[in-house]
Amino acid sequence: MFLEPKWVRSHFPSVQNSKTIFLDNPGGTQVTQTVIDAVAEYFLTANANHGGVFPTSERNDEMIQRARHAFADFLNAARPEEIVFGPNMTTLTFSIARALGRWLRAGDEIIVTRLDHDANIAPWVALEERGAVIKHVDIHIDDCTLDMSDFEKQLSNKTRIVAVGLASNAVGSVNPVRTIADLAHMAGAFVYADAVAYAPHFPLDVQELGVDFLACSAYKFYGPHLGILYGKYEQLERLQAYKVRPSENTPPYKFETGTPTFENIHAAAAAVNYLASVGEKFGAAFANDYRAFADRRAHLKTGLRAIQQYEKDLFVRLMNGLRELPGIRIYGITDFARFDSRAPTAAFNFDGQHPRDVAAKLGEQNINVWDGNYYALALMERLDLEATGGAVRVGLAHYNTNEEIDALLAALREIAG
Numbered sequence: 001m002f003l004e005p006k007w008v009r010s011h012f013p014s015v016q017n018s019k020t021i022f023l024d025n026p027g028g029t030q031v032t033q034t035v036i037d038a039v040a041e042y043f044l045t046a047n048a049n050h051g052g053v054f055p056t057s058e059r060n061d062e063m064i065q066r067a068r069h070a071f072a073d074f075l076n077a078a079r080p081e082e083i084v085f086g087p088n089m090t091t092l093t094f095s096i097a098r099a100l101g102r103w104l105r106a107g108d109e110i111i112v113t114r115l116d117h118d119a120n121i122a123p124w125v126a127l128e129e130r131g132a133v134i135k136h137v138d139i140h141i142d143d144c145t146l147d148m149s150d151f152e153k154q155l156s157n158k159t160r161i162v163a164v165g166l167a168s169n170a171v172g173s174v175n176p177v178r179t180i181a182d183l184a185h186m187a188g189a190f191v192y193a194d195a196v197a198y199a200p201h202f203p204l205d206v207q208e209l210g211v212d213f214l215a216c217s218a219y220k221f222y223g224p225h226l227g228i229l230y231g232k233y234e235q236l237e238r239l240q241a242y243k244v245r246p247s248e249n250t251p252p253y254k255f256e257t258g259t260p261t262f263e264n265i266h267a268a269a270a271a272v273n274y275l276a277s278v279g280e281k282f283g284a285a286f287a288n289d290y291r292a293f294a295d296r297r298a299h300l301k302t303g304l305r306a307i308q309q310y311e312k313d314l315f316v317r318l319m320n321g322l323r324e325l326p327g328i329r330i331y332g333i334t335d336f337a338r339f340d341s342r343a344p345t346a347a348f349n350f351d352g353q354h355p356r357d358v359a360a361k362l363g364e365q366n367i368n369v370w371d372g373n374y375y376a377l378a379l380m381e382r383l384d385l386e387a388t389g390g391a392v393r394v395g396l397a398h399y400n401t402n403e404e405i406d407a408l409l410a411a412l413r414e415i416a417g
């Protein structure tokens, strides 16, 4: 299937009507018109708290239930009750870590990796206060991939939790999470996966991955600011949540503390439906007609496969151009033959230039890129870049075009001198 950028961009008003080149995508993507409309639809028709016996509250409950189905489809979860909504991935992860911490005894071990965003490190390190011992898995410096032999060395019968990302938000490396989950389970540990940097680029399947928990963020895949957590039902059921007494004590509600951002949950489902409509290839834009999506899981898979292929071609073009720039140092996998195991996110520096200055020069030309550590602190420290401002990061999304890559490369050529 061939993705047409013109069709894609017609769904993103802030992209279509703007001179800005959005390459800041791993920090957050633009949203579809259907996502914007869904926020308005919520406030116009269903703006009430949940559980009431009047029409707006009932509509609210129905919308949230539909959204749970949408995300069960998005992640290929066995049932919608395995989907927990929260403010963002970081907050959900702190909440699950704290609940899992209740099961830990002094000396129990938790494995984290140096490739992960700090949102999948700090919540686990916080459990040191319960006596947990934190083990850090190293990376191969040359291509910024996880050192699997180090992982196997760190794993033991004392390991209780393995926290690992599916993809690096800094350098794009994709980790062999299925293998990691199998090894962790053999050792008797839970697996908590961070899919934030993976979800926008590849189909997701929690059952195929075999993880116990997985978190992602809708604002990274064309939706609003919202965190989504998958937990295997029996784990969610067994875990004791930190909650107020009157709220429901069953999954997923017991983990949804306080009043949720209903409008964002409804709008996040519109982002899922948009991705399914990509799979349906030029089907009508049926933002919220969930019934039209009997085959939503299949459409999501084909949609994200199409996105993956399109972004890979764009990324080859980007990498070809980057490699020719004088004085550039690129971090992560650069070998085209291995591009299936990386997300289309490139981090690099130029000799003698501060990454912030490079990003600012691009910003002056309306080319949005990030610089710094993007909270991949452990990685930047390991690469010895933290003290020098980290690196410039260019992250692609499926609404980017060849012309935009060429414009970026032309601007970088000037900057490289």
Ligand SMILES: Cc1ncc(COP(=O)(O)O)c(C=O)c1O
Pocket: 026, 027, 087, 088, 089, 090, 091, 117, 119, 120, 165, 167, 168, 169, 194, 195, 196, 197, 216, 217, 226, 227
């Ligand atoms: C890989 C990764 N994990 C976790 C997070 C944190 O997500 P949130 O902003 O939803 O807390 C981010 C955000 O940049 C990320 O890129």
